[in-house]
Amino acid sequence: MPFEVLDESCVGLVENDGLLDDRERRLVVGAANFHALAGPGQTFRLTVLRGPRGTMPSLTDDQTRRIEWEDDREVVGSLVFRSSVHTTADAGSQDKLVDLAVDLGGEPEVASAYHQLNGVLGKVRRSVRFFAPVQFDVLRQYRTDMTERRYRRHDVPRKAPVRISRGASANPHGDTPAILFGLHWLELGGAERFALETIQLAKEAGFLPIVVVDRPSTHPWITRPELDGAVVVPLSHPISPDQESAFLNGVLSAYDVRGIHLHHSSWLVQRLPWIKSVRPEIPVIDSLHILEWRTGGFVDISVRMTNVIDVHHVISPMLRDYLIGRQGLAPERVKLATLANLTTGGIDQSGPVSKDHDGPFTVAFVGRFTQQKRPYLFLQLAAELKSSAPGPVKFIVHGDGELSSEVHGLIARLGLSDVLELRTPARPVADTLADADALVISSDNEGLTLTSFEATAAGIPVVSTDVGSQASLIAEDLLCSRHPYPFIKTAAQRIRTMMISPAQRKTWLDEQAAKAEAFAKLPDARTWIRDTYQGWLP
Structure with missing residues (x-):
């Protein structure tokens, strides 16, 4: 400390x-x-x-x-x-x-951003959103279509480069080799899981991790073992400019910072030009997972700041092609290294192709209860299958999050209580996959879902929205529109087919497994990060 x-x-x-x-x-x-x-x-x-x-x-x-x-x-x-x-x-x-x-704030609790909307317009949006989430989502998806068409026509502006080769630092640095990490928050999420993995790799390589998180949160993951021994700094804003520079000067003075690794950190990425002006020799990696069509998100922030970032790490071919082909970044500065094996270590990878169907056919949802993951859409799908499935059907919803109260309310409103089991994140995902016959991903946007890799390892076919780079992993027939009603219609048809035709289910699963096998041959993020950190050692 x-x-x-x-x-x-x-x-x-x-x-x-x-x-x-x-x-x-x-x-x-x-x-x-x-x-x-x-x-x-x-x-x-x-x-x-x-x-x-x-x-x-x-x-x-x-x-x-x-x-x-x-x-x-x-x-x-x-x-x-x-x-x-x-x-x-x-x-x-x-x-x-x-x-x-x-x-210290209160106990860990998450609240939907819609609950924080003010004024009459905010009240109307809250009422519509929570009374009719699927209908509200229809409007959101049409808005996304318009934004995406407009967005593709424009290049992201770039921050001017820092062209000095020798920094203006007046202070010597410390002797402890360190890596400065920038994270969004310390909560459940795919990017956060990978970030913690890299923090552990930094410790194993002999570095002291300095972990800065910049979003409002109660940070339930701050107790994770990967953070033991790290210098963790949960920022709360606003911070006065003199305190910001004093803090960064303190970090650069107290430790021998050998590199910076960004994981969706707005605050730290915006301060890279100043850091590069003081310490231009410090290499910077920015790990990117998902392109947000409505805002551009962290991918477009990364493009804007590309002149002070040494390597843009992407986890999917879709992001690689976007950065190189659409935004014109130099191919040698874009590194594709996937998370294919990040979370599958504890899953039986000899999962059965067919399961004993003395019981009901089980369809699972695994993910955070957020607007992005759209658990309400899965529940609407469950209601459709309950009434139209050709045999007994059961559902598992595994997760928690800001839409938790909505999920509980919809289960009752849609009459699903007798066929649906809720599981919290405290229970291993492997348990749910072992009980499932199919996994559904109902997200309106993704990069490449870790649960798709986990399902493949467990022998479970995945029905997914065709977003991000999901087509790299999912059988073509099991890719569905992200628009709500077409998604429900197609997903229900495919699951009914699985129920009456185990042979077709196996065909889709074999296609999914072949894609996963091909994907696994791409460079592995864990190996690449480990080698990169070794290169940062003094």
Whole structure:
């Protein structure tokens, strides 16, 4: 840690004594990490608060410098610590005690962005969205069609390059080899799973991971073992510009940063030009998963910042072709390395081609309950199959997320309670795949779903929307329109066919397995990252 605790009575806030749970304790350490790195040599006193359920942590933003708080905040304790970071500009700063108040927020909870819409228009959108989600999605998909057609006609503007070969840094760097990681948040997600994998690979290579996350969250994954021993900094905004530069200067001064690896981090990618102006020799990798047609998303941010990014890592041929063919990036700066084997290690890859059908045919959904994954569309499909399937049918919905209350409500409204089982993320996905006869991916956008690889390893055919690079993995006949009603119609037809024709199910599964086998021959992300990190060692 870049700080030392000065008051022994405060040690319990950063060690396990029951005062805080593990997630809260790591949030306190994350806040202390930021302030220690941003205030070299300074002594701090953190007043630690806990908010009500539904509130987000306030750990690094300007509010932490105010020694007043809302009436509903509970004071948990205080932590006095001194930054162990030193630069040439911190002389005399140890004499000053800086008071801060950090808020850990409430228990982990997610809320749909639609719940946060304000005003009359927001109220109307919320009402329509939650009363008629499928009909609302029809309008969203037509809007996406229009945006995509317009979007394809324009090139993404580029940030001017940093052309200096020697940085203007006044501070020497530390001796500990480190990699600076930028993440979206510490929550369940495919990009986050890969990010944690790379953090573990960095540790195994001998680097100290410095992990910065920049989106509002209660960060339930901050307790993951891959983060043990890492310097984790959960940012909360807004942060004053002088604090931002002080923090990054602290990181570059305290550690020997040998590389930067981005995983969907808006804050860090926007600060790359400044970092490159100070330390132009630091290599930068940006890992990209999905192209957002409505906004461009992180792929277009990466294109905009391409002049300060050394390698654009993509996980699918679709993204490679977009960056090289559509946006004109140099092929040698775009690296295709797939996640084909990232999550299949714990799955029996000799999964049966046909299953015992003494029981009902089981159709599964595995994923977060978010607008992107559209669990409500799977439930509508389930309702259609319940009434039209040629035999007994059962459904498993495995996941959780911001649309959880909607999922529970729709199950009751659609009369699915007697044929549907809900499973939480605490249960292994392998269990659900072992029980399933078919997996459905109802997303309105994807890069390349990890669950498709997992299903193939388990011997399960996948019915999927034809989005992202899913065509690289899914049997052609099992690709469906992302538009809601055509999706339900086609997906229901294909599943009914599987139920009455095990031979056709096997044919589709064989095609899926052949595609997965071909995909597995592409460069593997884990191997490429491991080799790249080895090249960053001093």
